[in-house]
Amino acid sequence: MPELPEVELYTRYFAEHALHRRIARVRVLDDRILGAQRRATFTRALTGKSFTRVRRHGKHFFAAAGAQWLHLHFGMSGDLSFYRDEQPRFARVVFDFADATHLAFEDMRLFGVAELTPDPDAYVRERGLGPDPLDPQFRLSDFRERIAGRRGAAKALLMSQEVLAGIGNLYADETLFQTAIHPRRPADRITPAETKAIFTTMRKILRTVIERKARGGSYPSRYLTPHREAGERCPRCGGTIEKTVVMTRTTYFCARHQR
DNA sequence: AGGTATGTTAATTG
DNA sequence: GCAATTAACATACC
Numbered sequence: 535m536p537e538l539p540e541v542e543l544y545t546r547y548f549a550e551h552a553l554h555r556r557i558a559r560v561r562v563l564d565d566r567i568l569g570a571q572r573r574a575t576f577t578r579a580l581t582g583k584s585f586t587r588v589r590r591h592g593k594h595f596f597a598a599a600g601a602q603w604l605h606l607h608f609g610m611s612g613d614l615s616f617y618r619d620e621q622p623r624f625a626r627v628v629f630d631f632a633d634a635t636h637l638a639f640e641d642m643r644l645f646g647v648a649e650l651t652p653d654p655d656a657y658v659r660e661r662g663l664g665p666d667p668l669d670p671q672f673r674l675s676d677f678r679e680r681i682a683g684r685r686g687a688a689k690a691l692l693m694s695q696e697v698l699a700g701i702g703n704l705y706a707d708e709t710l711f712q713t714a715i716h717p718r719r720p721a722d723r724i725t726p727a728e729t730k731a732i733f734t735t736m737r738k739i740l741r742t743v744i745e746r747k748a749r750g751g752s753y754p755s756r757y758l759t760p761h762r763e764a765g766e767r768c769p770r771c772g773g774t775i776e777k778t779v780v781m782t783r784t785t786y787f788c789a790r791h792q793r
Numbered sequence: 794a795g796g797t798a799t800g801t802t803a804a805t806t807g
Numbered sequence: 808g809c810a811a812t813t814a815a816c817a818t819a820c821c
Contacts, residue, residue: 535798535799536799536800537799537800540799566817593800607800607801608800609800609801610798610799610800610801610817610818611798611799611800611817611818611819612800624818624819642817642818642819643798643800643816643817643818643819644816644817644818645800645801645816645817645818646800647801683810684810684811685810685811686810686811686812687811690811690812693800695800695801702799702800703798703799703800704799705799706799707799759799781811781812781813782812782813782814783799783800784797784798
C-alpha cells in the first residue's frame with residue numbers, strides 16, 4: 535500500500551511510539567525481509583541501543599540507533615504496529631523494548647526490506663533516488679531538469695523514483711487526473727504549463743492526504759481515489775472512469791477530461 | 794480456481 | 808549504449 539503519504543504517517547507513528555526506548559532484543563522472524571544483510575549483523579548493531587530520531591525520503595524510512603540507521607522500505611504490504619500484548623500475524627521483525635512494549639515491522643508479501651545503513655544521505659545518493667516532492671528545497675526548476683528528454687508515458691515519469699521519490703500507482707493516477715493529463719501521454723508532449731501544474735498539484739495532493747489521514751479522515755470526494763472503479767462517475771466533469779493498464783500497472787482515469 | 798494487489802529490480806526489447 | 812518496457816518476486820484475499 536504505502537506511498538509517500540502513508541510512509542510519512544508511519545514515520546510519525548514511529549516517532550510517537552518507538553523513540554527513546556531501550557531495545558532489549560531484536561527478533562527477525564523471517565530472514566527474507568533483511569535483503570543481503572546477515573541477521574547477526576542486524577540484531578547485534580541494534581540490541582542495547584535506542585532509536586533517537588527519524589527521517590523519511592520518498593517511500594524510504596530511516597531511524598537512527600547508535601552509529602547506524604535502521605532503513606525500512608514497506609514494499610506493497612508493509613506496516614508498523616506498536617503493541618504490548620498481541621504480536622501481529624505478519625510481523626517479520628520485532629523490536630522488544632526494555633519497558634515490555636514492542637514495535638513490529640509487518641509485511642505479508644515480503645516485498646519490503648529492513649536493513650542497516652550508515653548514512654541516509656549516502657543511501658539516497660547511491661540509489662539514485664530523486665528529490666522528495668515535499669522537501670522545501672525542491673523547486674519547479676529541478677523538476678523541469680529531471681523530466682527533460684524523457685519520452686515515456688506521463689504516468690511512468692511520475693512513478694520513476696529517479697525522477698521523484700515517493701509517488702506510486704495511486705498518487706500518479708490522482709495527479710494526472712487533477713491536471714487533466716492522459717496517463718499514456720508521452721512525456722515530451724507535456725507542456726511547460728502542465729509541468730508546473732503537476733508540480734503544484736502533486737504537492738498539494740500529498741500534503742492534503744497526509745493531513746486528512748492524520749486526522750483519521752478519508753480522501754476528498756472530488757479526488758479520483760475514492761472513485762477507483764471502472765464505470766464510476768467522474769467527480770470533476772461527469773465523464774466515466776475507465777480502467778486500463780499502463781506499464782503493467784492498473785490505471786484509472788477519466789477519458790473525457792484527461793487528454 | 795484465478796485474477797488482483799498503493800513496489801522495486803533484473804532482464805529484455807527497441 | 809541508453810531509455811523504455813516487461814517479467815519476476817511472495818502471499819493472501821475476493
